[in-house]
Amino acid sequence: MSQTDIEIVVDDPTAPEDDSPSVVSSGTIEIVVCLLLLALAVTLGYDNWRTGASWDSTGPEPGYFPFYLSAILGGGSLYGLIAALVAHRKAAETFVTHAQARRVLAVFVPTLLFCLVMQFLGLYVASFLLIAGFMRFVGKIALWKSLLTAFLFTAIMFVTFDIAFDVIMPKGPLEAAFGR
Amino acid sequence: MEAFGLLLHGFAVLLTWKTLVLMMVGLVLGIFVGVLPGLGGPNGVAILLPLTFTMDPTSAIVMLSCIYWGALFGGAITSILFNIPGEAWSVATTFDGYPMAQQGRAAEALTAAFTSSFIGSLVAVLLITFLAPMISSFALKFGPPEFFAVYLLTFCSFVGLGREAKHKTVISMSLGLLLAGIGMDTVSGNLRMTFGSPELLRGINFLVAVIGLFGISEILLTMEERLALRGHAASISLRVVLGVWKDLPKYWVTLLRSSFIGCWLGITPGGAIAASFMGYNLAKRFAKEPESFGKGRIEGVFAPETAAHASGTSALLPMLALGIPGSGTAAILLGGLMVWGLNPGPLLFVEHKDFVWGLIASMYLGNVVGLVLVLTTVPIFASILRVPFAAVAPMIVVSCAIGAYAIQNAMFDIWLMLGFGVVGYVFKKIGIPLAPFTLALVLGNRAEDAFRLSMIGSGGTLKVFWSNGLVGSITTLAIVLLFWPLIEGLLGRVGWKASR
Numbered sequence: 001m002s003q004t005d006i007e008i009v010v011d012d013p014t015a016p017e018d019d020s021p022s023v024v025s026s027g028t029i030e031i032v033v034c035l036l037l038l039a040l041a042v043t044l045g046y047d048n049w050r051t052g053a054s055w056d057s058t059g060p061e062p063g064y065f066p067f068y069l070s071a072i073l074g075g076g077s078l079y080g081l082i083a084a085l086v087a088h089r090k091a092a093e094t095f096v097t098h099a100q101a102r103r104v105l106a107v108f109v110p111t112l113l114f115c116l117v118m119q120f121l122g123l124y125v126a127s128f129l130l131i132a133g134f135m136r137f138v139g140k141i142a143l144w145k146s147l148l149t150a151f152l153f154t155a156i157m158f159v160t161f162d163i164a165f166d167v168i169m170p171k172g173p174l175e176a177a178f179g180r
Numbered sequence: 181m182e183a184f185g186l187l188l189h190g191f192a193v194l195l196t197w198k199t200l201v202l203m204m205v206g207l208v209l210g211i212f213v214g215v216l217p218g219l220g221g222p223n224g225v226a227i228l229l230p231l232t233f234t235m236d237p238t239s240a241i242v243m244l245s246c247i248y249w250g251a252l253f254g255g256a257i258t259s260i261l262f263n264i265p266g267e268a269w270s271v272a273t274t275f276d277g278y279p280m281a282q283q284g285r286a287a288e289a290l291t292a293a294f295t296s297s298f299i300g301s302l303v304a305v306l307l308i309t310f311l312a313p314m315i316s317s318f319a320l321k322f323g324p325p326e327f328f329a330v331y332l333l334t335f336c337s338f339v340g341l342g343r344e345a346k347h348k349t350v351i352s353m354s355l356g357l358l359l360a361g362i363g364m365d366t367v368s369g370n371l372r373m374t375f376g377s378p379e380l381l382r383g384i385n386f387l388v389a390v391i392g393l394f395g396i397s398e399i400l401l402t403m404e405e406r407l408a409l410r411g412h413a414a415s416i417s418l419r420v421v422l423g424v425w426k427d428l429p430k431y432w433v434t435l436l437r438s439s440f441i442g443c444w445l446g447i448t449p450g451g452a453i454a455a456s457f458m459g460y461n462l463a464k465r466f467a468k469e470p471e472s473f474g475k476g477r478i479e480g481v482f483a484p485e486t487a488a489h490a491s492g493t494s495a496l497l498p499m500l501a502l503g504i505p506g507s508g509t510a511a512i513l514l515g516g517l518m519v520w521g522l523n524p525g526p527l528l529f530v531e532h533k534d535f536v537w538g539l540i541a542s543m544y545l546g547n548v549v550g551l552v553l554v555l556t557t558v559p560i561f562a563s564i565l566r567v568p569f570a571a572v573a574p575m576i577v578v579s580c581a582i583g584a585y586a587i588q589n590a591m592f593d594i595w596l597m598l599g600f601g602v603v604g605y606v607f608k609k610i611g612i613p614l615a616p617f618t619l620a621l622v623l624g625n626r627a628e629d630a631f632r633l634s635m636i637g638s639g640g641t642l643k644v645f646w647s648n649g650l651v652g653s654i655t656t657l658a659i660v661l662l663f664w665p666l667i668e669g670l671l672g673r674v675g676w677k678a679s680r
Contacts, residue, residue, distance in 0.1 A: 007410065007411065007412060008261075008262075008409070008410070008411050008412070008562060008563065008565060008566060009409075009410050010407070010408060010409050010410075010565060010566060010568070011408050012406050012407040012408035012569075015405075015406035015407065015408060016404065016405075016406070026609065026610055029606065029609070029610055030610045033606060033607075033610060033612075037351060037355070040355075044358055044373055047372070047373050047375065048372065048373065051370060051371075051372055055640055058636065059632060059635055059636035059640065060631075060632050060635050060636075060640075061368075062365040062367070062368045062370040062372055063372065064632075065361065065628045065631060065632065066357075066358055066361040066372060066373065069354050069357050069358045069361070070354075070358060072350060072354040073351060073354040073355055073358060075350075076347045076348075076350040076351040076354060077351055079347045080347050080348065080351060083345075083347065095609060095610070096404070096609070100404040103403045103404060104400050104403055104404055104605075106403065107399055107400060107403050107573060107577075108400060108602075110574070110577075111396065111399075111577050111598065111601075112598065114577065114578075114581070115581070115594050115595065115598055118581070118591075118594065119591065123578075123581065123582065123585065127574075127578040127581075130574045130577065130578060131571070131574040131575060131578065134570060134573065134574040135568075135570050135571050135574070138570050139568055139569075139570020139571065140570075141568065141570060141571065149571055153575055153578070154578075157578065157579075157582065160231070161230075161231075161582060161586070165230075165231055165233075165234050166234050167230050167231070167233060167234070167582075167586045168589070169582060169585060169586070170585065170591065
């Protein structure tokens, strides 16, 4: 017979609270995104117009297709902007709560640092630091477990990509010291 | 019959130890990807794509498509045992799958899910085997106007038939098409939208964008939610499997109906998510006692799983035959084809027979092996969820970075990935769909080339898109689909007046 009595239980002690206040409403973000897209459409549209968006003796110029796409994007974002402004007066839907933003930043900031550190120390050292640091400080997992997991994962990645599949990753001083 | 011979040849290509091992590796990785929160089919395939760069295309596509089958299987495990759909297309599976698990029938539900997945794929693969060569040989007659019309049809059907707000689909699609145009212009060799940046010369790589949009943003979204879970751990015994299989013929109508829905929605850009819901709802509507759905009815597992798998598999049909992907994952596989130096489209069937038939054969074999694998290893995969997300999240980030960097060996791509991660997070939260963006980014250059070649050929008149019956009907259909919501509304109003 099948065994269904064993239960898997995983807790999430740092879960965002449900009653956390809203940081910003979806409507506001929608307005900001539409404005940014509108600015992008104008910039790209101008650049394509400069490249040449008309018709010459050989056919459409390089900027022809993207120029009209910029116009469509601009139109879409303008419509979105107006729609968001009209809807904004009504009920404001939460984009993100304080508690959620805290958790999202807890991933985003380490990821950003990881990308920065990679420029100097190479991908593998940066990966080790990211995994160990994240497990220890965000996940509150025992130090030895964090270090061991980070080391094993990084080592597996190194063997798989750099040695077995010849996919070369950015390296730093540590790898240089070992002559790789 | 020609197809059958070629298929046998495909099996011959496939049956080497190396390919079989890659297949197993792909399936296991795929199930992982399907089970873990914060990873899904498309980004699993995108992240693992760099592994295949040094392989020959056939081995590469076999491994990647097996990751895809694995992810489809994996989604069902968490839906049934934990009431957490690992993938959006498994949401409908939770409706009856989880109640079954609560009643102590988890093994039965899992067997039903895996078996129906298998049946759904099988129907879709049969369809691909016989239909794809026919479509592609027909498409060999296509010129640039016909191709542009088909691209237009794809884009328009997204706008007209999508469930999102229309302007958001338009924004997403035009942005994708624009970003595809960055860099060197393929027709004239001029630089476009690079603003003097040497990094932008290469253009924005489709796969880097996908890894950011689906990988990084998914991690951010997952962290927002409560990650606690509680569920059953089940192992499947042979007796349960045989018991479910014995009852299978009773549900043939449901299975067949869901397979059809899935194939249809997979080929048109409706997708596995829509298919699974539609399969479930129709099974419920046609059932003798619809109120028993949602309380642990096995048909409620059969219907959505069959449809989701049929759709996920048949999405590869237009990709193989026409070079137009039917789903996000198919789009990524298409991106892979280009990396390996293959030109997706009807010529693939002529120029790379080994590759195409190897892939189709791998769909048969991959699904059989996958079925056996999931039936025997469910407890192991279910226990992956015990691994804390604080360990999984940074590992996914690292995998994303490796994937993004490896594509072009460019540090700039790491930053692009991060940027797209933020864009993906924001877009998902305000309801701008990502699928049209992905499709536009991968098809952008080809659509533009087709358009410009048609324009050059016709001397600049749009009449070329109505120059013969075929291209004319595709273009007209595209425009009808684009304005479908308006037309539907209009028809509804006329019908309403008439009925009054």
